[in-house]
Amino acid sequence: MHFSKTYTQLLLDLPPELRENAIQYRQLKKLINQVVLELGALGLHPDVLQKLLEDEKRADAKGNQKETSINASLEPINDHSVHPKVVYEFNSKSGKIEPQLRIWINSPLSLASSDVPHDAEANLDIGELETPDEHTEDTARRNISLLWALQRNSEIQDWEEDSPQIIEVEDSSNTTQEQLLPVKHPILALDNQGTPQEIVIPLVKDSAFFELLSTALHNLSDRMSALYTDFTDTLETVSRNISDSARPISSRKNSFHPHSVLSNPGTVSITSKTNKSDLYSWREIFQLYVESEVFESSNEANPGELSIEQSEKRLKLFAERVTLRGLGDKRKLKLKQSHEALESFLQLNMFILNVKKLEQANAEATRKILKKHAKRTALPLPPGQDYYAQELALIPRSKTNPSLNTLPRVLVQALGETLLPIIPHVDDYSCIICTNLAFKPIRLGCGHLFCVRCLVKMQKRGQGDCPMCRSPTVLIADRSNVDWGLMNFMEDWFSEEAHEKLKASEREATEEHFREMGFDPDQKCIVM
Template identity: 40%
Template sequence: MKYGKTYSSLLSTPTWPQEWKDLALDYRGLKKLVNGVVQELAAQGLNHEVLLDLLEAEREFEEHETLTVGDARSAFDLANQKPSHTSFSRSRAHYEFTSDAANITPRLRIWLHSEPGSPPGDLLQPSLLQPRPETNDSHSRASTNPSSCEGSEGAEPIPKLDIGMGVIEEPTLMSSSVNLANKPNPLYALKSDYDSNPRQGASSVEVVDSNTDIHDLVELDKTAIGVVPLEQPESELLARDNGSPQDVEVIVPLTADTAFHRVLATALSSLGSLQTRTQMRISDQIFSLADTVSSCSGPPARDRKSDLYAWREIFQLWVECQIYQGGATERERASGESGIRDVAEAEKRLGMFASEVVKRGLGDRRTLKSIKSRDALQTFLNLNVHILDLKKFEMANAEAARKILKKHEKRTALPTATSLAVLPISRGTGELPQMLITTLTETLLPVLPSLEDYSCLICTSIAFKPIRLACGHLFCVRCLVKMQKRGQAECPLCRSSCVLVADGSNLDVGLMNFMKEWFPKETKEKSDSNDRESAEEQLTEMVVIALVAASTGLATALPTTNATLSIVVKRSINGATGSDCNGYTFTAAQVSAAAQASLSHVLAGTTVGTNKYPHVLDNREGFTYPSGCTVTRYEFPIFRNNIYTGGDPSVDRVIIGHVSGSSAYSCGVLTHQGASGNNFLQCDNA
């Protein structure tokens, strides 16, 4: 199927607004204008083969110029300090535009070359530029059989005529649509004029009007028809008369080509304005949709009808479907799927997204409690469809412009690159849809807090309870405790030595409350998971401690009833040593057992005894503790034969500090024995 039919079929898409269809490129009309350009050029003897040869000669001339200027041995014209071009011996043509902000005007600049005593160069071949004798029959045939531009991909065949010098071709004349008369080739008139006055033709510029009769062109004075001699020294003209090659410069206006480019430029400008209006309109719809979703998806604790989790699932599904752009997995990069999707693939994935939304029941009142939410979902789907339609519309017009310019170059030999330099092409194909997709992503997705933004980078679940290290990185309390138990001092992300010094003061309370509000389900699941994991670790450590205690003769100091099982050691103690309190000594194992019991209560938030041990030590005596024993410090009764579970606390206390997750530091033992009042004395290390 030819693209014209495909393009017409696309423009009949029912979901496209009428404004788009009205401003789309008129592909058929532009094809007719191209046919007119072909006929206009042929009427001036510039059929495809001739013009292609002239333009190729111009390219070779420019290369020749570059080499000549760069060669220090090249000949220079001393009169005007320009390189000598006399060594280039071909006629040539240059396709150029003279344009301002409103008008585009293409034209051809042709240089006819000849050697002294011969007709102008290889352009003026007999088969192309020598006219046959004028007869009534020839005029009759030309007037009754005009070239047709409707429904043909090429110009009418040029009739072959015999004028006694062999078979030649008569150039096809312009049709009336481009306002050119049925006249002999004006370039031949230029040749005749040059032959009659080679001195004038050697350095002149002819502006050839396509409406000027050939006989008038020959008879009129040169100054009357636009022959403007260039200012050159008389010696140069004489030198050219005496054997120098001659060049005649001709400027050929292109009426039909001007019409073609102005129509195309106007259409492209209208499409650019449409792009701007469409971008503003869709952006406003996206911002309005974001406000609606935000109002319907507040924290569930504040609004019982909140659709927070439904919209979060919709957006997550939309991102996972990767409708407009491929992912960045290794397989997709290798297969080239990580780029922008084509329209067909994007439509397929959008259909998958809509199907999955329906399958999960995300579009009905079971999950979307608010009517506003259901309307917003429909708007969201319509926006996606509209953006895809816009992408198809842009691609269709871009392809139409590309094909019509390609046809223009193929039929006329005039280079497309020159046209592209002056046409108002505002942005690349598909750039506007991609901009709108970016706006959609950056505006809608941040409306709802994303779980990924609040996940622990170690366990990948929500970072509850969030511990913010001194370096600024965030981890959940469980992962931090595990790092401290392993003795890992460095942050996994930046390698700062801040893990072991983290304690309860590093808990980000504000962020923890935010997580509870916006992620109530996830925080509850994480809290339950932490409790289960903590209980398992407690049971494991209890067995280990029991075995160690039994091997050191402390089996009797361990509780054996279910009532006291929960306060048995559940975390590790660092730095425990034996202590001597005025002759009453405690072994390192006894100090460690009491310290771990104290830590278990601190972590569980429980106390025992009338005085609610363990409680914070105020250190009013100003004792100095080991460097690892940082605040907050806790005191807890210590006995040699059992773990304190209530009753008389006696006079000795084990001190722990630097409570961090599942571990703490043993700061030593204090005693009231021998101290005044309610003060303590510090026991010596044994």
């Protein structure tokens, strides 16, 4: 299947707000055909133009800057090669992308107009330029046509009076399709001093091609900026809905009683209370989302941004896992706004995926259309055009982080920074020794955090150094090292985990106490 059909089919699968600003690939192909006709009307057929540009590249590579001298009469011309210099460039004066051909011609020292019949002058066509054949006189005469005949609408007498060294070809913006066909060119008047003549030919249809491409990409960039604004607004709305539906215990009146430094850590207890909140459901959803790694992989073997196919597959797998665990219905999501927030969350991910598809399709379409332009017209994109390379950029780069040069990565980062931190994760508040919730939290003098049960074990073993930094802070820790603020936070946001950790700590402390007394806690009680 041709890329044009594949590109069209891909655009049909995208939503209208993304599809309407896509690159008009077929229209650009039609403009390339018009560029070929425009060059043909000037006698610069692709094979001729390609040969001239390749000769110029080889000459520049060898450092050959010498100009070929041509005798005054037509007879010696047949025995000497005439190599014009052709450069394809962008005019930077207007601030727009205006392609043009700049040609330098080595002219004869003197030329009598009577030596060449007028009919012969009119019949010379620069499209017939080939390498001079020293055995064929007709071939040499056709080669000379490039030196003189370049544009039909040029006025010879005005060129001699106004600009003896540079010829600016008239703008042919009103040229019709019939006028773009190959025509016969008059011979331009040449300098009698034998100095190189510089001729500038603006390419109207080529300018239209780059103007259409540049306009499409700029419109796409503007549209992407607007979509990014809408995305951030929707993201804020979703984050508020999730925050309202995933409320902690303290959101209910008289259901949470915070502790203070005046409290006794040994008497702290947690009662399991039912709370009409989807906190744990959303925590499970976000945990599944992080594990799915929909858009970026943290795997050491293959880190970085994933392909569209991989992202689409992982997003589908994430949705299936959410459904299998009952997180998409009323079994676990109790509130209506949670269902709406989950739907919006999935839509945001689909939007990022569609943006990735559009960005990749436009990048591929731009690459292919520029390649087709260079192949059909033999006009390569001028090297070193940094300004126009920026003009043809799909979207602006991130100012804060240059590596984030694509909108999908910016959206993924915004998603991770805005939504995921809403629900505190238990791994961020776990003890590094037992890997469970660090309840009751003890903050050592060095600043590291551990649960009280693990520190008590270390003190009984006489291990006085901090497991993290080896500071001698374990044996001197007491009740003053209890982090009451963090304890209240854990009890509020991790009530179930804190309740389980407290019961496990009490059970383990009881078993140790029995062992110290000489009893086996695993032995069944025997009544005599």
